[in-house]
Amino acid sequence: MPKPELLAPAGNMEKLKIAVHYGADAVYLGGEAFGLRNKADNFSVDEMRVALDFCHAKDVKAYLTINSYPRNESLPELENYLSQIAPLPFDAYIVADPGVIDAVRQVSPERELHLSTQANTINWRSARFWQQQGVSRINLAREMSLDNIRETVSRVPAMEFEAFVHGALCISYSGRCLISSMLTGRDANQGECTHPCRWSYHLVEESRPGEYFPVVEDENGTFIFNSRDLCLLEHIPALVASGVHSLKIEGRMKGINYVASVLRVYRQALDEYLANPIGWRCRSEWLDELAKLSHRGYTTGFLFGEPRNVGQEYQSAYIRSHDFIGVVDEVRSDGTILVSVRNRIKAGDIIECIGPGMRSDTVTLHEFSTLPERGAAVPAEVANPNTRILLTVPFAVEAGDLLRREKVT
Numbered sequence: 086m087p088k089p090e091l092l093a094p095a096g097n098m099e100k101l102k103i104a105v106h107y108g109a110d111a112v113y114l115g116g117e118a119f120g121l122r123n124k125a126d127n128f129s130v131d132e133m134r135v136a137l138d139f140c141h142a143k144d145v146k147a148y149l150t151i152n153s154y155p156r157n158e159s160l161p162e163l164e165n166y167l168s169q170i171a172p173l174p175f176d177a178y179i180v181a182d183p184g185v186i187d188a189v190r191q192v193s194p195e196r197e198l199h200l201s202t203q204a205n206t207i208n209w210r211s212a213r214f215w216q217q218q219g220v221s222r223i224n225l226a227r228e229m230s231l232d233n234i235r236e237t238v239s240r241v242p243a244m245e246f247e248a249f250v251h252g253a254l255c256i257s258y259s260g261r262c263l264i265s266s267m268l269t270g271r272d273a274n275q276g277e278c279t280h281p282c283r284w285s286y287h288l289v290e291e292s293r294p295g296e297y298f299p300v301v302e303d304e305n306g307t308f309i310f311n312s313r314d315l316c317l318l319e320h321i322p323a324l325v326a327s328g329v330h331s332l333k334i335e336g337r338m339k340g341i342n343y344v345a346s347v348l349r350v351y352r353q354a355l356d357e358y359l360a361n362p363i364g365w366r367c368r369s370e371w372l373d374e375l376a377k378l379s380h381r382g383y384t385t386g387f388l389f390g391e392p393r394n395v396g397q398e399y400q401s402a403y404i405r406s407h408d409f410i411g412v413v414d415e416v417r418s419d420g421t422i423l424v425s426v427r428n429r430i431k432a433g434d435i436i437e438c439i440g441p442g443m444r445s446d447t448v449t450l451h452e453f454s455t456l457p458e459r460g461a462a463v464p465a466e467v468a469n470p471n472t473r474i475l476l477t478v479p480f481a482v483e484a485g486d487l488l489r490r491e492k493v494t
């Protein structure tokens with residue numbers, strides 16, 4: 086059975102390192118232009134160089150997203166950008182627009198091309214068309230059923246395919262949506278989506294400004310555009326059997342907690358399946374783990390046909406049971422660990438340390454010290470975000486492990 090790659094988002098250098106620590110086989114990242122996530126931190130050309138060295142030293146592939154749809158006036162900038170990045174050894178560029186493909190062919194004719202989900206490939210004839218254009222991999226549209234995925238993969242055997250397994254869904258074909266442009270002037274197809282599909286809406290009559298009339302879809306309100314998040318963990322066997330080459334996790338804009346937590350679950354689930362396909366069961370602890378993350382309810386999307394109302398989230402609010410509180414920056418030779426604090430932490434907190442391989446240990450925090458930029462550590466009872474603390478824990482940890490705490494309700 087071919088072993089599919091687990092492909093993770095890397096919105097910045099920290100997320101990239103976390104993705105590698107938690108077992109990604111490959112990462113995708115964006116530059117400062119043309120990468121469709123203009124609000125992610127993204128990578129400068131110098132940072133891309135460092136990122137590529139880091140990934141390749143650990144045998145992890147790195148793909149660069151150039152999947153926006155540039156207008157004529159942006160083409161000179163695109164060509165300049167392609168020339169700048171041409172010497173960098175990316176394993177592939179992820180592209181969507183035929184014009185961008187044409188420009189890449191001119192500047193970097195040997196570069197491997199992966200077709201973005203933004204190109205909305207939903208049938209095998211499209212896949213064959215893109216193969217004739219020299220594309221080596223297609224990220225299939227999320228709007229495909231499992232039967233359609235199977236048929237497309239089997240009819241175009243020389244093509245590699247990627248399927249999304251986890252992350253946010255659009256209510257339109259993967260980002261080909263004008264709501265953000267209409268309401269905020271920020272174009273989703275240029276990487277500037279403001280996510281108005283998640284907003285809650287009221288009705289206002291034009292001569293009564295300020296009077297918001299409720300539009301009631303059901304007892305919870307109106308969330309007509311609000312999709313649940315995709316989660317296909319339980320269907321890993323079917324996806325692997327379909328012959329796809331890569332299982333992709335969405336979320337370059339999401340934090341390191343999301344990247345780590347989703348990856349550690351999918352990594353273990355996929356490895357266990359590949360080691361023992363017959364005996365594989367989706368463990369409840371994996372699903373519990375995904376439920377701890379901020380999400381909007383999970384759906385299998387279009388995998389088994391049209392989602393209809395099971396794909397729509399009627400609560401609107403994000404659900405999560407745990408707060409992310411810090412990341413282990415360093416394990417020192419004296420056994421203390423240096424933690425970069427992301428959420429207020431105090432003595433008496435029960436903290437959980439999570440690592441790759443579903444490693445998880447819990448301890449009540451008694452003593453720790455804050456570490457100023459200069460000078461000696463100071464004993465403390467409270468530490469605020471963006472500070473660093475030193476502590477000891479009675480179990481093994483690694484740099485890159487995360488600390489979290491159950492959310493107080």
Ligand code: SF4
Nearest residue numbers: 255256262273278282
């Ligand atoms: S507004 Fe929502 S549906 Fe539209 S592109 Fe943005 S995330 Fe997707």
